[in-house]
Amino acid sequence: EATYDHRAIEERWQREWDDADVFRVPDDAEDPEYVLAMFPYTSGQLHMGHVRNYAITDAFARYRRMDGEEVLHPMGWDSFGLPAENAAEERDTNPREWTERCIEQMRDQFESLGFGYDWEREVTTCDPDYYKWNQWLFTEFRENDLVERQAATVNWCPSCETVLADEQVEGDDELCWRCDTPVTERDLDQWFFKTTEYADDLLESIDDLDGWPTNVRDMQRNWIGRTDGAEVPFTLHTPDGDEDVVAFTTRLDTIHGATYFALAPDHPLAEAAAERDDDVAHFVEEVADPDGDEPQGVRTDITATNPATGEEIPVVVADFVLSDVGTGALMAVPAHDERDHEFAQSHDLPIRQVVEPEDEADADAVDVQEAAYTEDGVLVDSGDYSGLDSETAREELTADIGGAESAVQYQLRDWGVSRQRYWGTPIPIVHCEDCGPVSVPDEDLPVELPEFVHTTGNPLDAAEDWKHTECPECGEPAVRETDTMDTFVDSSWYFLRFTSPDLDDAPFDVDRANDWMPVDEYVGGIEHAVMHLLYSRFVTKAFADLDMLDHREPFEALTTQGMVLGEDGTKMSKSKGNGVSPERITEEYGADTARLFTLRAARPDKDFPWSEEGVRSSRAFLERLLSMAREVDAGATTSDLDPAGEYVARETAATVADATEYFDEMEFNRAVQAVDELVSLLVRYRDRDSVDESVVARGVEVAVKLLAPVAPHVTEECWTTMGGDGFVAEADWPTPDRDVSDHDKATRLVEQTREDVRDIVDTAGIEDPTGVDVVTAPEWMYDVLELAKDADGNVVGSVMSDESLQR
Ligand code: ANZ
Ligand code: ZN
Numbered sequence: 001e002a003t004y005d006h007r008a009i010e011e012r013w014q015r016e017w018d019d020a021d022v023f024r025v026p027d028d029a030e031d032p033e034y035v036l037a038m039f040p041y042t043s044g045q046l047h048m049g050h051v052r053n054y055a056i057t058d059a060f061a062r063y064r065r066m067d068g069e070e071v072l073h074p075m076g077w078d079s080f081g082l083p084a085e086n087a088a089e090e091r092d093t094n095p096r097e098w099t100e101r102c103i104e105q106m107r108d109q110f111e112s113l114g115f116g117y118d119w120e121r122e123v124t125t126c127d128p129d130y131y132k133w134n135q136w137l138f139t140e141f142r143e144n145d146l147v148e149r150q151a152a153t154v155n156w157c158p159s160c161e162t163v164l165a166d167e168q169v170e171g172d173d174e175l176c177w178r179c180d181t182p183v184t185e186r187d188l189d190q191w192f193f194k195t196t197e198y199a200d201d202l203l204e205s206i207d208d209l210d211g212w213p214t215n216v217r218d219m220q221r222n223w224i225g226r227t228d229g230a231e232v233p234f235t236l237h238t239p240d241g242d243e244d245v246v247a248f249t250t251r252l253d254t255i256h257g258a259t260y261f262a263l264a265p266d267h268p269l270a271e272a273a274a275e276r277d278d279d280v281a282h283f284v285e286e287v288a289d290p291d292g293d294e295p296q297g298v299r300t301d302i303t304a305t306n307p308a309t310g311e312e313i314p315v316v317v318a319d320f321v322l323s324d325v326g327t328g329a330l331m332a333v334p335a336h337d338e339r340d341h342e343f344a345q346s347h348d349l350p351i352r353q354v355v356e357p358e359d360e361a362d363a364d365a366v367d368v369q370e371a372a373y374t375e376d377g378v379l380v381d382s383g384d385y386s387g388l389d390s391e392t393a394r395e396e397l398t399a400d401i402g403g404a405e406s407a408v409q410y411q412l413r414d415w416g417v418s419r420q421r422y423w424g425t426p427i428p429i430v431h432c433e434d435c436g437p438v439s440v441p442d443e444d445l446p447v448e449l450p451e452f453v454h455t456t457g458n459p460l461d462a463a464e465d466w467k468h469t470e471c472p473e474c475g476e477p478a479v480r481e482t483d484t485m486d487t488f489v490d491s492s493w494y495f496l497r498f499t500s501p502d503l504d505d506a507p508f509d510v511d512r513a514n515d516w517m518p519v520d521e522y523v524g525g526i527e528h529a530v531m532h533l534l535y536s537r538f539v540t541k542a543f544a545d546l547d548m549l550d551h552r553e554p555f556e557a558l559t560t561q562g563m564v565l566g567e568d569g570t571k572m573s574k575s576k577g578n579g580v581s582p583e584r585i586t587e588e589y590g591a592d593t594a595r596l597f598t599l600r601a602a603r604p605d606k607d608f609p610w611s612e613e614g615v616r617s618s619r620a621f622l623e624r625l626l627s628m629a630r631e632v633d634a635g636a637t638t639s640d641l642d643p644a645g646e647y648v649a650r651e652t653a654a655t656v657a658d659a660t661e662y663f664d665e666m667e668f669n670r671a672v673q674a675v676d677e678l679v680s681l682l683v684r685y686r687d688r689d690s691v692d693e694s695v696v697a698r699g700v701e702v703a704v705k706l707l708a709p710v711a712p713h714v715t716e717e718c719w720t721t722m723g724g725d726g727f728v729a730e731a732d733w734p735t736p737d738r739d740v741s742d743h744d745k746a747t748r749l750v751e752q753t754r755e756d757v758r759d760i761v762d763t764a765g766i767e768d769p770t771g772v773d774v775v776t777a778p779e780w781m782y783d784v785l786e787l788a789k790d791a792d793g794n795v796v797g798s799v800m801s802d803e804s805l806q807r
Contacts, residue, residue, distance in 0.1 A: 004623045004714070006590025013713045014114055022729050023116040027500070027512055029070035034516045035061040036072075036495055038524030038532070039123075042079040044102035046109045048564040048572065048598070048610065049525070051582045055595045055710075056561055056604045056666065057523045058115045062709035063663045065116075066733040072516055073116060074498040076123030077103050080131075080487045082165060085423045094452035095423040099126055109582065113591045114712050116729065121501045125490035126423070130497065132446035133507035134489050135428040137539070138191075138417075139439045146194050146542055149437065152416055156186040162457035163188065163420035178456060190418040191427060191483070195538050199224055199410045201552075202537055211557030213605065216529045223530050225411025230394070233403040234261055234304045234331065236315060238269060239276065245269065245304075248326030248409055251336060253393040255401070256382040257354035258331040259344070261304040261315045262297065264323040273300040273317065280317055288319040295320040295343040306331075307401050308383075318343060326409055335368040354382050355390060415535060417486045422452060422459040424484030432471035432478040441472050447480070458482055492535040495519055495554060496543070514550045521666075522555040523604070529560060559666060562607040564598065569609045580610050592711035593619040599668040599710050622714050625679060625703060628686075629718035632700050636693030645692045648685045651678060652699045653736035659706045660733070668710060675706050697722075698737070705734050 017023065037057040040050060061073035079102075084095040091098065103124065110117070123130060141147045155164040155174075159181040168177045176183055195202075203224045206217050229250035236243050247261070263270040265288040274281040283298040297318030304315050320339050321330055334344035334351040344351050355377045356363040366373045376390035385393050398404050418427065426447045428440040440447055450466035453459050460467065460482035471478040493507065499516045500509035524532075533555070540554040565571060566578030573579065585594045597618040602608035641649060655678040662671035682699040685691060701722065708715040708728045719728035 004590075004619075004626050006592065006714070009717045010112070010114060010591050010713045013716045014111060016716075017114075017116065017727070017729065020727070022727060023073065023118050024120060025070050025072050025118055027509075028515060029072070031069045032072065032516050033064050033069035034072045034495075034519045035064065035521045036074070036498075036519045036523070038522070038528060039076045039078050039491070039494060040106065041081065041083075042077045042099050042102040042106065043083065044105050046106060046582050048580055048582055049561075051113065051594060052564050052598045052604075053523060053525070053561050054110070054113070054115050055598050056559065056668070057521070058712075059595070059599060059668055059709040060521055060523075060663075060666055062116060062712060062729060063733070065729070066705070066708065066731060068733070072121075072498065073118060074121040074123070074501075075110065075115070075117040075119070076121075076494060076498070077106075077125065078487065078491055078494075079103065079124055079126040080424045080484075080490055082168075082421055082423065085421060088452065089454065096126065096452070099423075112586055113582070113595070116712070121498050123494055123497050123501050125487070125494065128446045128448050129504070131425040131490070133493075133497070134425040134485055135440070135445045135447060136442060136507060137489070137493065138428055138485070139442065139445075140546065141193060141542065142439055144542075144546065146197065148192050148194055148414065149189050150192050150414070150416075151187045152190040152192075152418075153185050154188050154190070154420065155183045157181055157183055160456040162461075165419060165421060190416050191429075192414040192416050193489075193538070195415045195534070196410060196412055198538050198541050199226070199412050201541055202412075202534065205537075205553060209553065209555075209558075212555075213558065213560055216526070216533070216558060216560060219529045220534060223412065223534060227409045227411075229407055229409060230398050230404055231327070231407040232307065232331065232401055234307060234329075236261070236269060236302050236304045237312075238272065238302045240272065243269065244403070245329050246327045246403075247329050247331045248407060249331055251333065251390075251394075252397045252401075252404065253376070253379060253385075253388075253390040254333040254336045254354055255306065255308040255331065255397060256379075256385070257333045257335045257352045258306050258308075258313065259334060259350040259352055260313050260332045262318040262321045262330050262332050262343075263300075263315065264321040264328040265317055265319060266323045267317070267321075267328050269302065269315075270300070270317040273302060277301060283317060288317075290319050290322060292319065294346075295339050297343060297347070299347070307403075308397070314349065316343075316347070324413065334372065336372055336374055338372045338374065341368075341372040352381065354380060356380050358389075415486075415488075415538070417489055418483040419486055420458050420482075421484055422449070424487060425489065426460070427481040427483050427485055429481035430469055430471055430478045431481065432474060432476060434476060435471055435473045435478075437481070438471055438473050438478070444472070460484070488531055488535050491532055492539040493543075495522075495536070496549075508548075510548055513548075517549065517551045518554055518556045521557050521559065523559045523561060526560040533558075559604050561604045562602065565607055565609040567610050567612065572610070585615065589615055589619045590622075590713070592622055592714045596622065596672065596707075596711045600672040601669065603669055604666055621676060621679070622711055624683070625700075625707065626714055626718055626721075628679070628682065628696075628700050629704060629721050632697045632722055633693040634697055634723045636697050638694040639692060641692055641695065642690065644685065644688065645695050648681060648695050648699065650738055650740065651681055652695075652702050653738040654740045656702055656706070656734045656736045657740050663709070671706065672710060675703050679703050702734050704728060705731060 035057055037054050061071045065071045079099045084099050087098050088095045125131060138147060155169050157164055157176040159179050160176060164176060164183060169183050170177050174183045175181065203221065203226055206220050209217055227250060229248055230252045231246045231248055232252060233244045233246045236245050265284045270284060274284045280298050280300055287296060295318060297316045300315050300317055302315035303312045306313055321328060332340040334340040334349060335353045336355055341351065351368055353368040355373065356366060357377045379385050379388050379393050385396065398406055426449060428445060428447050429437045430440060431437055450463035453462055455462045467480050467482060469478060469480055470476065496508040496513050499512040503509055536554050540549065541552050543549040544552045563571065566576065568578055570576065582594065593615060597615045600618065601614060655674050659671040659674045662674065678699060682696055686696050704715045704718045705728060712729060715728050724731065
């Protein structure tokens with residue numbers, strides 16, 4: 001019985017876990033713990049990144065379960081989206097059939113990897129029972145003023161006469177993916193979730209997310225992008241009369257140097273100027289390019305009064321003024337802003353310095369005619385404000401200038417959820433000529449997708465029977481909204497659905513959700529660090545304000561896992577041919593080996609290269625553990641232990657203590673390392689002349705339990721072989737059976753000094769470092785630990801070596 005037949009072992013235990021419902025959790029748990037991996041997009045194929053992601057969460061969930069918690073560890077399918085539509089086109093099928101096949105395949109792969117999910121809670125976003133609640137959420141948010149219709153620019157193919165998603169516009173030439181016609185732009189009314197209402201809330205509570213990686217918290221902050229500044233009105237003189245236009249500025253201290261004023265090309269006053277002046281019209285319609293390298297613009301027949309100087313300054317229309325930033329108008333200060341400077345030079349506008357460095361020598365070195373000086377400093381040529389520092393000047397000017405006030409600006413935009421695609425949640429709106437857009441009443445939800453048809457445009461537009469309906473308000477003929485929702489809506493609340501997946505009168509059960517939420521440990525890719533997390537946070541806060549949830553943040557702790565690279569250290573990809581298929585690894589070496597290798601290779605958040613060598617050594621490790629388990633004398637009783645036996649027993653206890661700490665921190669690589677060392681020690685100890693079998697048995701039992709979350713099948717096999725009760729997956733997590741505090745201290749001292757010792761011994765040229773001055777060690781260690789200090793009290797000694805154990 002010397003073989004490790006991973007196929008038989010893995011099949012057997014997967015079946016037994018399933019038969020015994022090991023991973024089912026009750027609705028109301030006493031000790032609820034929620035461990036979640038970002039659910040996969042249903043591409044049909046798992047890659048190594050998936051294996052890693054799900055191995056991390058599964059190991060953590062299994063650890064927590066053995067540790068006594070009731071662990072919710074569910075899985076579902078992010079199954080709407082354009083790739084399914086494309087695949088359906090290519091394969092002459094429809095998106096639903098294709099997606100369902102993908103799900104079957106992926107579920108099989110998950111099962112063969114032995115991930116312990118509560119499959120009764122499986123959630124599939126393209127299922128009407130699920131997307132019905134997206135529609136309900138849309139309606140509910142709309143009733144609460146969190147949904148709005150706004151004009152937005154979309155890609156338009158003039159030949160197919162259809163809107164295109166960004167992914168459907170190909171190449172630098174921006175051609176339609178279907179007919180290669182150059183794509184144009186169109187303004188269409190689109191639906192938006194008002195995420196900006198929550199900008200401050202979303203920003204401020206990032207401070208409390210101390211279970212999140214710092215880089216992700218920073219990315220969230222940057223995305224929200226709060227800027228503090230002031231709004232200041234300028235009076236504009238146009239041929240049609242005077243009008244006050246407010247500008248947003250972060251540098252009100254520079255207002256005395258504002259020598260021109262600039263409007264975005266689609267500002268109403270710019271459009272009016274275009275009607276009066278062909279040059280302006282030409283610029284607005286033909287030239288303006290907000291993505292261009294150089295700031296471009298034209299002068300207009302409008303002037304403005306600088307409220308600080310009373311001076312009349314020119315007004316230009318310029319493409320570097322963005323219409324969706326601030327107010328779409330700015331005061332230009334060429335002496336202190338680079339863009340304003342570049343534009344002033346090319347258009348011969350005055351550059352007037354009003355701030356200089358505090359230090360005189362530095363001030364002399366500044367020449368604003370050459371380049372803008374953009375730092376804060378001391379004001380000059382600014383009337384009564386000259387001599388003030390920038391900060392103070394900003395405060396005083398905000399107070400003094402009529403109509404000026406402090407203002408904040410966010411980079412965050414409302415979340416546009418309209419997609420002109422088929423494979424998504426239909427937006428539950430009916431357009432009526434008399435009543436406008438009317439929400440489909442809750443009792444008529446879900447609005448189900450019609451049958452898929454192959455067409456050039458959006459299949460929903462072509463679905464005449466589906467599209468034409470009655471207005472829910474007045475009963476007259478009306479037309480359904482044919483846009484579907486961004487699939488990020490699906491994933492913005494799926495974690496709530498897992499708490500009560502079958503509920504048919506609400507998206508989730510409020511009590512259940514309050515019990516299980518927030519997710520204790522959320523694991524997924526860094527590519528979701530911004531949008532998915534932000535949208536989930538937004539929806540959670542909105543639900544909290546609708547009294548549907550007691551929690552305002554969905555994810556207590558977050559881990560973003562690193563990449564599994566190819567053997568060559570670069571990203572795995574088809575074109576480079578350095579990809580590794582999870583199926584081959586599972587077939588050839590077993591799921592346990594695949595899991596063990598991916599978890600021991602690096603900390604979850606670090607990248608690591610694939611290594612076939614590493615895979616083989618992981619497999620060898622499991623073989624060794626299994627063969628030890630088969631040889632263990634499980635019934636052995638303890639006698640008086642000799643020092644070596646006592647040492648091994650203590651090492652065993654200390655390994656439990658250390659590994660438990662590592663598991664808490666999800667440092668599976670260190671936990672595995674600790675078990676690896678323990679197993680090596682047990683092998684050496686077992687090969688000695690005098691062995692206490694109970695010490696070996698306890699050691700192996702501990703190793704098996706500590707490894708169970710990582711390599712769950714083979715450890716079940718070990719457990720049964722050793723006569724363990726039930727499943728190791730349900731066994732109690734081990735606790736140290738000896739006081740390891742002094743051992744711990746001594747071990748740490750040894751580890752810390754191991755390097756120092758070698759160093760000192762080498763440098764000092766000490767020939768025999770042992771026995772110089774024995775450090776106080778617990779009595780039991782004398783025999784196995786040789787540790788010494790030199791005359792100055794520096795530790796110089798050798799630590800327990802393999803040989804000393806074998807004495
Ligand atoms: C005057 C000024 C003087 C400015 C100065 C900067 C430096 P940040 O800091 O990037 O958030 N701005 C205002 N509205 C704009 C718009 N619609 N499109 C493009 N730029 C706009 O940007 C704030 C600054 O961006 C504002 O402060 C404004 O220029 C410009 F020495 O006002 B500042
Ligand atoms: Zn109507």
